[in-house]
Amino acid sequence: MSTGAHGADEPVTTTLGDQAMEAPLGGATIRVTDRPPSGAGRAADRAAMRAFRPRRTVPAVVVAALLTILGVVVAAQTISALAGRPLRWVAVDRMLVWAASTPWNNGLFLLGAAIVALVGLALIVAALVPGRPRLVPVRTGDADLIIGMRRRSFARALAHAAEGVPGVHAARASVRGHTAAVTATTSGWDRERFGEAVHTAVLSRLVALSPIEAYHVKVNVRERK
Structure with missing residues (x-):
């Protein structure tokens, strides 16, 4: 995982991985962790990915x-020729x-x-490469319980976390x-600490949602005009 905070013109980028991260938020410390799933958890993840994979x-x-x-x-050409009246479509x-x-x-x-x-090659690739x-897909830990969020709802949840x-x-x-990618608008104060707070809130929401796939988070801070 990599974290950072910059000015208004440089986004904060974070990748949610398999390690723990501690980030400051208003003087306190929040610890968010994305632990690798167990054997049963990995089976549940594969089941969810297959369920929502494009057909x-x-x-x-x-x-x-x-x-x-x-x-x-x-068939028409063959039958008509055997009957003595070829259609001659081809x-x-x-x-x-x-x-x-x-x-x-x-x-x-x-x-x-x-x-x-x-x-033929394009058809083979389309059949073999998963879309x-x-x-x-979000992690449930149970192969019989499969949950997925619409991408619009997933993005809206991250935006609500930043607005908090x-x-x-x-x-x-x-x-x-x-x-x-999350863009937050503020009236303008300590942008470095502000960017850290926003990206920590977004990461916390990601951990709470627990998506199966890893997401690269970019936070951009803009000043309200």
Whole structure:
């Protein structure tokens, strides 16, 4: 974990990790800790991540639709040809002549093969690489109890934590990827201590929410005009 406090133009950045942190707040000391989960806790974390993982619905529907259309065309062509009345939706004869007369190093053939290979690779990557969860999974310690927060609600909770610091007139937060950015507005006093207080309050709220994934916290302090 790294902590720091700067002026109004430099954000305070903190990464919530697996170590403990002590930070001053109004003369007192708050200790926040993010301990690694136990074996059962890790199983519960994996269950929550799987539950909220995107299902890749759009690529699956597109591929399924294309394969269905291709299967219908092939079946119709085959059945009609066996019945003696070929539909000729696809110019199979011309395709066979072209394939027989085209060398492997033909530019058009290589371009088509490259496009098909890239599309196939993209589909494999989409199927294997996990996407970002639709919700923010929070730690419960129970694989049968899965809880997730909307990202907007998660960001709003961090903003409310910043607004609870004395001297804060307003605060807003946004969550993009694994970064939570909080902007606090004050009338202007000791910005260094103020930044420490805001970032400690945000970290405390993060610990209370207990998200499964680690978040990098950036706190920016602005003076009220």
